[in-house]
Amino acid sequence: MSPASDQTAQHDGTKAAMGGLVLCPLDLDQPGLKILDSGTGDGYWLQDLLATFPRLRDGTLVGTDVTAAKFPENGVQPPISLQIQSITQPWPPEWKHSFDLVHQRLVLGACGNFPYETAIRNLAKLVKPGGWIQLVEPDQTCGVQDGPAMRDFIALVTWVFERMGGHARYAYHVKQWLQDAGVVDVEERSIPNFLGALVPDADLARRTARWTADAMMPLLKYTQAYDGPTPIPRKELQTLVLRLHEELLTRGGLYPLRVLYGRMPLTQEQESVD
Template sequence: MSEQQMVSGCARSKSSIPAPPQGEHTFTGTDINTSFFPTTTTKNITYVKQDIKDPTPQAWHNAFDLVNLRMILIAAGSGAAQRAVVNEYIKLVKPGGWIQIGDCDRVCPTPEAENPRYHDMFACIRAVCQSSGLDPLEAPKIKSWLAEAGLEEVQERTAMRAVGKRNVNEELGKLGIEADLLIAKGFAMGAKGLDPSFKPLPDERLDSLVHSLETELTDTGAYFPMRFIWGRRPL
């Protein structure tokens, strides 16, 4: 494969990477849910059903210039399982290539008085994770995983995704609201079914979370804390 890249869990139709000296960039997008794949074909982009928990195809090993894992590691399970996934996907990177991981800290970065329902959303996320035996605060450890795997130039950067009124771009702000309401709906439903010892909020607060969160994000806005970690595989 010449100048091939993988985007796992998220596929993009455009690249900001300069054109290679020979040939063209090709991309492979993966997800366990094929309904997320576009119905129309795009030049140089292939979509493949792949469970993050399954071994990667042997043909992918040492084949990609860039592997991007975004908001997907938690689907692997425990911290040990997430680290095993990272090590598995490092195998796909060509010597001299890069792996980039995007995750979030799952803690609301603003005061509770400012964003009470956003705090409730993150409380639901953490509770559902913990009830399944997962550590919801695993993201700060990822940088050390890359370093201990022998990668070079390992770096990390945090960034805040501005949601709703916090975003100066109204369209992006609205898209952020839509995304976060889907998150809140899923985790509120999950939290409502938890054992009382894990349940983070009373049922009435869980039932009203999505509606009141939409109002909060529209009127006040919020920040979603992202963490990006990357490293280069040695030549």
């Protein structure tokens, strides 16, 4: 696994906030597990999971993303494999009911006009009976003590989501969508995700501040290509990256997450055996 860097700040910060990578009660020391990380980016979540649970070397770890842009240039080593797959497109039919764990983090909002509930239903179909699905999504609200730059950040993210055909508060519906997809024993946790100065570890505090501020760049490019009014005056948008970075370093911020997990029910035959 590559060393900690500003590029891994989101992963490391989320992991610290959650207290681990997997909250659902799946025994990751079992041999032969098959795990999917949807929206894997560079596959770092899978690499960290493998480093934490070495028994997974006997299993199959699959990462997918809409493009290969972030896949490591030198590839990845087995049991990890990466391939292109959009959450808005049909999944390989041979993957149906085959994974012990389907994981997806901070991806659902990229559906745009594609129905979120359909994306979740398609993910749930990949889970084998008795297996688990875990989704991590942003709460998209401000902390009570958040400063003006953090509030501008939330306002901008909300506006871009809605301009792209989505809904910024979709995370509040995920539990129902999971249940509608046949997932049972669904648990939902609200996780305080601290950024910058509120993070106890000094290095992680610096890295989360830098990464969060830099994450504004694609959103700002979107506003530049838009001729209409924006939720924040354009003059203030020009300084948002700098303002947010400085505010997070000195004051910190809160970007809460919602973690949801549940399992696919066993078949009647499996239940009778158990």
